[in-house]
Amino acid sequence: MEKATRNTTSEKEGSMTDQYVGGIEAGGTKFVCAVGTGPDDVRAEVRFPTTTPDETIGRVLTFFREQEERFGAPAAIGIASFGPLDPDPASPTFGYITSTPKPHWANVDLAGAIRSALGVPIRFDTDVNIAGLGEWRWGAAQGLDNFIYLTIGTGIGGGVLIDGKPVHGLIHPELGHIPVPHDWTVDPYRGRCPYHGDCFEGMAAGPAIGERWGRPAVELAPDHPAWELEAHYLALALHAFICTLSPKRIILGGGVMEQPQLFPLVRRKVLEHLNGYVRSPAILTGIDSYIVPPELGNRAGVLGAFAQAQQVVVGQ
């Protein structure tokens, strides 16, 4: 893949921010905690299933206390969390997971519990914003001042990063919940988003594929018609994001994108949908390096959390 050259700003930031920090990827099914300075210096890492908040946060604290004894206190800890959540430091509910349907986890002050127990500065943002930040710092988005990162997994989420900063706004973008055109004659499946039925996530997340075709997505053969339809929905959504956000690259991660045949299908359909309208060479001739998998793979979240913590250290 053609790789963007790192710009001088990020090189300067890189040398300034290789500090020893902590990172937490707080997922709906598992937590990953680590300490270190970057991809080549992860000094300790642990993964465990997400259970109740008390038990899960207890395991987080145990890990960081052990690492503090070995390596000293980290300069800061970044948390890349499932949501919806409150990422606004000025809000009374900053650091909370807010309206999640996940049992026990609605209105949990995840960042506050960790900050008050460990006494180090905390950054808190969505898993996808922070996975995007990891890709910007060390992966497929180095040097890019505008790109998006999407995960297509149990749900669909997206992060929008401008100059290495995740976009917030009222709360944070919800790229998985945009409406997508639904032709009921071609696809009579009703969708499974509890809020919107047939929104993008409702039609194209892994569990929707499984429910539509009557067996788990992972068991469907590479030439199954499911993938053509999946690529169709992905391309519809990417068409919307390209026209609204004008991203310079689109990174597609998550379990569903483990199906490598999806990438060429999605690229072809995006070109068809755009129909030559967006006249950037990045799209017209460079689509193979425009819609790409993450370079950090499934470590984008926890490494992004390092980058997030390192931004605290330099006061960004």
Ligand code: ADP
């Ligand atoms: P999560 O979204 O829970 O953090 P993943 O990104 O791994 O985790 O997504 C898990 C979902 O992705 C599963 O529910 C399944 O539907 C789908 N999935 C996982 N692996 C594959 C695969 N190899 N092929 C297709 N779909 C997959």
Ligand code: ZN
């Ligand atoms: Zn929805």
